[in-house]
Amino acid sequence: MLQEEIRRRNLGNLLRHVHLDGSVSRAALAERMGLNRSTIMALTLELTAAGLVREEAPTDTGRTGRPSLVVRPETAGVYVLAFDVAVDWLTAARVGLGGVILDRRLAARPRAGADLDRVVEVLAGFGRELHGTAPPEAVCVGVGASYCGMIRPGDGMVRFGPDMGWVDQAFGAELGHRLGLARPVPVGNEAHLGAVAEQQRGAGLGFQNMIYLHGDVGVGGGIIVGGKLLDGDGGYACELGHMVVNPHHGRPCGCGSRGCLEAEVGERALLDAAGRPADLFGRDALRDVVTDAGRGDPAAREALHRIGDWLGVGVANLINLFNPGIVIFGGMLRDVYPGAADQVRTRIADNVLPVARERVRLRTSALGDDATLVGAAELGFSELLADPLGGVVPALPPGR
Amino acid sequence: MLQEEIRRRNLGNLLRHVHLDGSVSRAALAERMGLNRSTIMALTLELTAAGLVREEAPTDTGRTGRPSLVVRPETAGVYVLAFDVAVDWLTAARVGLGGVILDRRLAARPRAGADLDRVVEVLAGFGRELHGTAPPEAVCVGVGASYCGMIRPGDGMVRFGPDMGWVDQAFGAELGHRLGLARPVPVGNEAHLGAVAEQQRGAGLGFQNMIYLHGDVGVGGGIIVGGKLLDGDGGYACELGHMVVNPHHGRPCGCGSRGCLEAEVGERALLDAAGRPADLFGRDALRDVVTDAGRGDPAAREALHRIGDWLGVGVANLINLFNPGIVIFGGMLRDVYPGAADQVRTRIADNVLPVARERVRLRTSALGDDATLVGAAELGFSELLADPLGGVVPALPPGR
Numbered sequence: 001m002l003q004e005e006i007r008r009r010n011l012g013n014l015l016r017h018v019h020l021d022g023s024v025s026r027a028a029l030a031e032r033m034g035l036n037r038s039t040i041m042a043l044t045l046e047l048t049a050a051g052l053v054r055e056e057a058p059t060d061t062g063r064t065g066r067p068s069l070v071v072r073p074e075t076a077g078v079y080v081l082a083f084d085v086a087v088d089w090l091t092a093a094r095v096g097l098g099g100v101i102l103d104r105r106l107a108a109r110p111r112a113g114a115d116l117d118r119v120v121e122v123l124a125g126f127g128r129e130l131h132g133t134a135p136p137e138a139v140c141v142g143v144g145a146s147y148c149g150m151i152r153p154g155d156g157m158v159r160f161g162p163d164m165g166w167v168d169q170a171f172g173a174e175l176g177h178r179l180g181l182a183r184p185v186p187v188g189n190e191a192h193l194g195a196v197a198e199q200q201r202g203a204g205l206g207f208q209n210m211i212y213l214h215g216d217v218g219v220g221g222g223i224i225v226g227g228k229l230l231d232g233d234g235g236y237a238c239e240l241g242h243m244v245v246n247p248h249h250g251r252p253c254g255c256g257s258r259g260c261l262e263a264e265v266g267e268r269a270l271l272d273a274a275g276r277p278a279d280l281f282g283r284d285a286l287r288d289v290v291t292d293a294g295r296g297d298p299a300a301r302e303a304l305h306r307i308g309d310w311l312g313v314g315v316a317n318l319i320n321l322f323n324p325g326i327v328i329f330g331g332m333l334r335d336v337y338p339g340a341a342d343q344v345r346t347r348i349a350d351n352v353l354p355v356a357r358e359r360v361r362l363r364t365s366a367l368g369d370d371a372t373l374v375g376a377a378e379l380g381f382s383e384l385l386a387d388p389l390g391g392v393v394p395a396l397p398p399g400r
Numbered sequence: 401m402l403q404e405e406i407r408r409r410n411l412g413n414l415l416r417h418v419h420l421d422g423s424v425s426r427a428a429l430a431e432r433m434g435l436n437r438s439t440i441m442a443l444t445l446e447l448t449a450a451g452l453v454r455e456e457a458p459t460d461t462g463r464t465g466r467p468s469l470v471v472r473p474e475t476a477g478v479y480v481l482a483f484d485v486a487v488d489w490l491t492a493a494r495v496g497l498g499g500v501i502l503d504r505r506l507a508a509r510p511r512a513g514a515d516l517d518r519v520v521e522v523l524a525g526f527g528r529e530l531h532g533t534a535p536p537e538a539v540c541v542g543v544g545a546s547y548c549g550m551i552r553p554g555d556g557m558v559r560f561g562p563d564m565g566w567v568d569q570a571f572g573a574e575l576g577h578r579l580g581l582a583r584p585v586p587v588g589n590e591a592h593l594g595a596v597a598e599q600q601r602g603a604g605l606g607f608q609n610m611i612y613l614h615g616d617v618g619v620g621g622g623i624i625v626g627g628k629l630l631d632g633d634g635g636y637a638c639e640l641g642h643m644v645v646n647p648h649h650g651r652p653c654g655c656g657s658r659g660c661l662e663a664e665v666g667e668r669a670l671l672d673a674a675g676r677p678a679d680l681f682g683r684d685a686l687r688d689v690v691t692d693a694g695r696g697d698p699a700a701r702e703a704l705h706r707i708g709d710w711l712g713v714g715v716a717n718l719i720n721l722f723n724p725g726i727v728i729f730g731g732m733l734r735d736v737y738p739g740a741a742d743q744v745r746t747r748i749a750d751n752v753l754p755v756a757r758e759r760v761r762l763r764t765s766a767l768g769d770d771a772t773l774v775g776a777a778e779l780g781f782s783e784l785l786a787d788p789l790g791g792v793v794p795a796l797p798p799g800r
Contacts (some may be wrong), residue, residue: 225630231626231724232723233609233724236756237722238754240721243721244751313644320640320642320643323633323637351642355634378611
């Protein structure tokens, strides 16, 4: 029994290494897992027989001697369905083992809000379509979703989705029901999932303490502390967008408060600062400001500097609090940050205690807008990775 | 070997339970540790023979049946030396197993600063005195120190001690040297240690996610995330006093920035707000304001409200970021908080997302000014608790 438990854990760990790295030699697996090569070979054979990995001769390593076989995930044959409810779009994707997006469907979403039924209907339709067009031998091993709001862990209940006006909407349960699953789809906050994805596969690789700021209309956050996502007592931590940085003179925020970080650096703040019309909105409008600033337009540059100053106040506070190794700017902040970096750096130099900023790096997201989707996929893969041979029960029946 | 390792871990866990709880029945130990009662008895016998615990018949439990023996720490016989360098005082104490302060020495410290030599001389003198007057059969098992600044983990180097003007001063090494020890005294930041003490023995007992604000001249912080102190990449996290809450109109801060939480709610801010003379300072002056406010003095009350508003901005930000179960006000904030609580609560209601504040509690410190000293003692006990029978080598030779 103990033996069986150890074997299961080893299989899971090996599969996780292959899933996260994409391609690992047997020798590297033996070293990282502290197991001998014959054990690695036996574990790999089991995973191969289950259709989860395959072994290949490595491409020329330039070294003499017999090369170690390379283990790769069966990306095309083992996948999850990942869903992303963002402010401006609904996305569904088929994401293969190894975290590769194989196929996707995208729908624009009106800002005016949408009811649960309509959102779930669109996503479930996409999901069935993606599942139905997958190769016949491919297996769906899980489902996961990202949502731009506060999510109750466990059942995917949206406690608060400000831009849609959702309060206590059973999103995970409804999506699961509509997909014909026996239980709720696991759901995570978009910035939490983006942070995990960036740490596992993106700019945060190798960092144990990391701040991820996710710009959408507002600003969400995912904070990694000691290698783990900061969740707090109820799973509602990391709301850095509602850190008040300008309490007495701040712009009103969608949350009902005033001077929140997202009110000062969000989409509306930037467009207003750049003097754009009040009825303009969306990612394209925002990118236009960034492009104009790049061309030297003074109002656009000034707008980015103003946003950068507030962003710097917020980031400096976070560095004082978390002493992170890296701060990552994702979502729309990936576009905004380069033109605002000088102001951010100045604020950090002025406001952060020298000892706490000695080694911090500032980077833009490596995964871009896919970070949330890749993070959602990770929710779908979690059962398979916990028990690779017990878990390969199709999450959805074959689509045809 | 594995057996020996398990035994050592069980001994350490049992001693830790007794150390933290003060008095635990064998039955409760068996239940909490998941071991049978004969194993608990054997472990307890070993710890008793080593002079670390003793067993007693419980006081009348009011229940029928044979009562379970109660295990207590040998508080008088097993102690550490704990040191505390605060802004206004230097303290040393003999702290017995179980976290009980047995004896202490205290010296006022001038605000003007003090050099390393002088501070270490006073503390080492106190330490020798406390050690020398301990009962002849008592054993000193460790040493630990608290310091009001940023400390490098491992060697007790003070990286930044703003009120003394210390930068990179080898406090831990010098104190160890002066006490005749072979290695540096482990040192922690005062608010970090206070947080750990409050979580283990104070208002934070049972909370896994906790914010501790420690008011001295400024405001330090200790943040517990998932049961562990938030340390960050270098051990310099939790600097919530330097979270900027008033970036453009703020008071200058000792760190060189402006509008930091500690600049808006620290001792000077409160005394200024209450219209006290600029040359007045210290805990007594501050308590006078609190007392006057209690008597209905309008200027003093208004000062507390003003500080409470800024304190609320800071605490609201922390709740949005950490979704903690409890926020604890310690150090001088223990005195200030009751007269400022309404403003703090109003800010939390206005600035924190409802979902994140559903269950948070606000409390004052249970250990008061002893929190840092008790936390420093914990550093001294850590080796004994890790290996109770291997670790009982006197940290200091007998004093006589």
